[in-house]
Amino acid sequence: MPQFRKKPVDIEARCVPTYPQPRGRETSVVAYVNECVALAEWCGGRSHMMNDADSGIEDHILIPTLEGDMRALPGDYVIKGVKGEFYPCKPDVFAATYERVEPSPAATDDEMTTRVFAALHRSAEQDVSRVITLYERWAKAGPPPLGTSVSRWWDIRLAELHAAILPPGTQAEETPMGQQEQSAPVDWRAIAKQRERELKAVGEQKHAVEQERDGAYRERAHLVALLAAMTDGAVITYATDVDEPGWQIVYLTIGDRQASWHVSPRDADLFQHVERVEHDDPRAQWDGHTTEEKYTAIAAHTAELMQRCGPACSEMHTGTGRCETASNP
Incomplete structure (x- = not known):
């Protein structure tokens, strides 16, 4: 009787996080939710975590697979197949089937593109977070005290806004004499247009991927319908x-x-x-x-x-x- 061995194939997989214990630790819960959202974005699914215990619905990630939407529960693994498809896998099956491998030092073009867009997305979120924090500090401080030079007060506010918008590490370094180098005027319009172009490119890429995915599902449906006939x-x-x-x-x-x-x-x-x-x-x-x-x-x-x-x-x-x-x- 002929025998066969399954070909070794490297896959990418991530584990669905479990709710932090003990419950009620705010920082752990925030990290848990963020990790679940990131996992859902990675596989193109939706995060259904933090469900009410009385609802009877388990926390899960809803994953679009070739067989339709499927649930991955906390502790399960989400696997990305060799053709880019995603599907859930129970931890015991995963442990018996796969072993960890070190990633290749040379990333593919697709991986590099994904990382670039992810970095841009994180950068935009960090910019918004810093500006919101600055605004809240301004609102709490209130108007300038009586006798304060309004022009000087505004210069300080603009410098703070400039520091909040520029990503960390891009600020002007101190000179050997301890003086700040004169920075060039900030072109806020150019920065806004650049951010708009980046977000538009991400949206267009996502739309193209969704269209390609829907087209593949439609082709599969035609073949299954023929097979059913x-x-x-x-x-x-x-x-x-x-x-x-x-x-x-x-x-x-x-x-x-x-x-x-x-x-x-x-x-x-x-x-x-x-x-x-x-x-x-x-x-x-x-x-x-x-x-x-x-x-x-x-x-x-x-x-x-x-x-x-x-x-x-x-x-x-x-x-x-x-x-x-x-x-x-």
């Missing part, structure tokens, strides 16, 4: 594991193995021909297969069909029976 017993039902309304799951049997896909509301029109059943129908019960197991089974069945029939077979079928070409050589 060629498969006996295909059924579709509403997805109870997705919070957003309109999501469905289509169930097929391919080579005596179950295969299922989540169907987005925008792709529902492609599945009008599939029999619709209630979510408790025996034919619409997930058997526990993973995405990797599903496509491994499909690849094995495809190879089996080619071995039975060969490329000359003109019949379109996905059943397990032999076609006329194969049964009458």
Whole structure:
């Protein structure tokens, strides 16, 4: 019996943080929320943390996967696959499957671009935070005291604003005599336009990525709809594991193995021909297969069909029976 070994593939993964203990430590909670938001932004998902204990909803990161939105609970890992797809993984499965590797010293162009945009985003947030802090200090201090030179008072305020807007490390260094070098006039309009260009570029990149992702999902939906039309017993039902309304799951049997896909509301029109059943129908019960197991089974069945029939077979079928070409050589 032939045996195979899974190819070693490096993946990127992050662990969903757990709520800090003991509860009530403000600094720990803020760091926890920020880490969850950063993880959600990384995988293109949404952070649903700090849920009310009485709501019955567990804290989770909602991840858009090739099978639709899935939840990653605290302690779970979010994995970025070799094709850029994201999916959750339980910690015990992750520990048994993966081991930590040192990152390559040479980052790819995509990684470098991502880091640059992330750095710009953090820089903009830091600028805004420093200006807000300065404004609050001004509001608390109130107007200049009587007898103070208004022009001098404004010069000090402008110098403080200049120091708040410029990123740390760009301030003029002291000269050997302890005097500050004369700084050039600040072009506030140029700074604002530069920030606007940076934010616009980030928005355009995000929009392009979303369009590319939606196009890939639409292509996949077309192929699954075709496969459902060629498969006996295909059924579709509403997805109870997705919070957003309109999501469905289509169930097929391919080579005596179950295969299922989540169907987005925008792709529902492609599945009008599939029999619709209630979510408790025996034919619409997930058997526990993973995405990797599903496509491994499909690849094995495809190879089996080619071995039975060969490329000359003109019949379109996905059943397990032999076609006329194969049964009458």
